[in-house]
Amino acid sequence: xxxxxxxxxxxxxxxxxxxxxxxxxxxxxxxxxxxxxxxxxxxxxxxxxxxxxxxxxxxxxxxxxxxxxxxxxxxxxxxxxxxxxxxxxxxxxxxxxxxxxxxxxxxxxxxxxxxxxxxxxxxxxxxxxxxxxxxxxxxxxxxxxxxxxxxxxxxxxxxxxxxxxxxxxxxxxxxxxxxxxxxxxxxxxxxxxxxxxxxxxxxxxxxxxxxxxxxxxxxxxxxxxxxxxxxxxxxxxxxxxxxxxxxxxxxxxxxxxxxxxxxxxxxxxxxxxxxxxxxxxxxxxxxxxxxxxxxxxxxxxxxxxxxxxxxxxxxxxxxxxxxxxxxxxxxxxxxxxxxxxxxxxxxxxxxxxxxxxxxxxxxxxxxxxxxxxxxxxxxxxxxxxxxxxxxxxxxxxxxxxxxxxxxxxxxxxxxxxxxxxxxxxxxxxxxxxxxxxxxx
Ligand SMILES: [Zn+2]
Numbered sequence: 001x002x003x004x005x006x007x008x009x010x011x012x013x014x015x016x017x018x019x020x021x022x023x024x025x026x027x028x029x030x031x032x033x034x035x036x037x038x039x040x041x042x043x044x045x046x047x048x049x050x051x052x053x054x055x056x057x058x059x060x061x062x063x064x065x066x067x068x069x070x071x072x073x074x075x076x077x078x079x080x081x082x083x084x085x086x087x088x089x090x091x092x093x094x095x096x097x098x099x100x101x102x103x104x105x106x107x108x109x110x111x112x113x114x115x116x117x118x119x120x121x122x123x124x125x126x127x128x129x130x131x132x133x134x135x136x137x138x139x140x141x142x143x144x145x146x147x148x149x150x151x152x153x154x155x156x157x158x159x160x161x162x163x164x165x166x167x168x169x170x171x172x173x174x175x176x177x178x179x180x181x182x183x184x185x186x187x188x189x190x191x192x193x194x195x196x197x198x199x200x201x202x203x204x205x206x207x208x209x210x211x212x213x214x215x216x217x218x219x220x221x222x223x224x225x226x227x228x229x230x231x232x233x234x235x236x237x238x239x240x241x242x243x244x245x246x247x248x249x250x251x252x253x254x255x256x257x258x259x260x261x262x263x264x265x266x267x268x269x270x271x272x273x274x275x276x277x278x279x280x281x282x283x284x285x286x287x288x289x290x291x292x293x294x295x296x297x298x299x300x301x302x303x304x305x306x307x308x309x310x311x312x313x314x315x316x317x318x319x320x321x322x323x324x325x326x327x328x329x330x331x332x333x334x335x336x337x338x339x340x341x342x343x344x345x346x347x348x349x350x351x352x353x354x355x356x357x358x359x360x361x362x363x364x365x366x367x368x369x370x371x372x373x374x375x376x377x378x379x380x381x382x383x384x385x386x387x388x389x390x391x392x393x394x395x396x397x398x399x400x401x402x403x404x405x406x407x408x409x410x411x412x413x414x415x416x417x418x419x420x421x422x423x424x425x426x427x428x429x430x431x432x433x434x435x436x437x438x439x440x
Contacts, residue, residue, distance in 0.1 A: 022138045023129045024049065026166075028120070029144040030175055036096040036120075038063070040081075040127055045088035049081040050131035053123055055106035062097040062109070070094075081127070100253045102238050105294065105352060107172070111230045111251040114193030117149075117176020119228050119249060123169050141166045145175050152180060155187050155226050155246065168288065171244055172228060180226070185210040186248075187224055191231040194252070197261040198270065202229050205271055206248070209278040212311050216381040217282040217388075222246060225281060231257065241273055243280040245288075250277065268312070268322040275308035282384075290391050292398020294347045298422060299399050302359015305330075306367065306380065309360065327364070330357035331433065338429035343422045358433075362418055365436040369410035383409045 027039040040049060057074035070092055072081050083089055098110045098118055111119040128136045142163035143151055151158045152174035180187045185207040190199055206227055228249040241250040260266045283290050283300050291300040312319045337354040346354040367380035387402050395401040407415045417436050426432050
């Protein structure tokens with residue numbers, strides 16, 4: 001019997017928590033009246049809980065301890081949950097605010113759908129006794145939902161409740177009544193309140209873009225990706241997209257989308273946004289993301305944007321004018337930004353947008369140089385595929401490995417120029433940028 005149990009456990013590939021029990025278990029309960037309760041249960045007494053992700057201090061506002069004995073404090077850029085009297089605890093409950101909140105360089109905690117459904121981001125909940133470190137990377141998560149609603153976890157639908165082991169960056173979990181639609185390339189949960197034009201574009205363009213990138217970058221490994229598109233009709237002006245392993249999601253938090261879709265430029269911009277996010281899916285592999293630190297985001301954001309430009313030009317030739325105008329605008333933005341700071345400092349100086357604009361120009365220059373050297377036989381995709389292979393074989397993630405390949409596929413001079421552009425404060429960014437493509 002024991003042996004049988006063991007074999008069964010092995011077969012259904014149960015999580016790894018048999019070895020060491022995680023310190024902090026996470027339980028989420030959504031009640032019928034849309035109250036969200038988060039419970040942390042510790043395996044040993046804790047004086048405080050720290051969190052993996054600390055984009056700002058908004059947990060203080062948005063997470064309300066059920067007992068007034070507890071508080072969330074912000075210290076040296078990080079949030080902590082503790083008891084006001086400093087004593088230890090093994091159990092704590094909090095009420096969450098289930099609305100959209102833009103978090104800079106992080107995933108939104110909740111993305112509401114217009115029919116009352118919602119995406120909840122689990123990485124936001126990852127907590128550790130005292131503080132988090134790279135050694136803690138497993139959380140047992142359970143979720144309870146009201147009757148009549150379902151959960152979508154890893155592309156699978158669950159009614160009532162379910163639990164799983166979560167790790168790394170976590171995932172988005174859908175809670176609501178909308179049934180997912182499965183197509184050849186994705187499982188989709190598209191907000192039925194989105195304008196018809198966006199809904200049809202999501203259903204048609206995302207699969208089309210996935211096929212486009214798959215032909216160039218290879219099939220994604222593992223389970224089929226899930227596409228979540230949500231729309232909260234509120235008085236705001238933000239929209240955000242992102243990807244996590246096997247997930248792509250977009251949220252619109254504004255109230256004039258019906259008016260906006262009448263504008264052709266907005267439609268091109270939306271298609272670009274889709275292409276950019278789909279391209280990100282291909283920057284992951286079985287070893288996780290291929291890129292490195294946040295201050296080197298020109299690598300993945302620039303790549304996703306250059307690939308978006310290529311996809312738009314190939315699949316939607318009418319967007320040519322839009323793309324040309326956008327690349328011109330990116331150049332101006334990049335030049336202006338780099339007169340003020342080094343590209344490497346853009347993240348910490350709140351100029352994250354420069355990784356998109358300067359990054360696109362870097363990838364454009366690489367693509368052109370690679371094509372020229374190989375007489376058109378190779379391009380940015382060939383380079384990226386080898387980059388992925390190298391990282392899978394154990395080479396370092398990020399720009400070091402990538403630039404070594406740029407040297408091989410293009411030239412050492414180009415690598416030097418890119419490094420100057422990224423790492424130094426330029427006296428004449430316009431000149432440096434135009435010399436980036438001087439290899440032509
Ligand atoms: Zn991006």
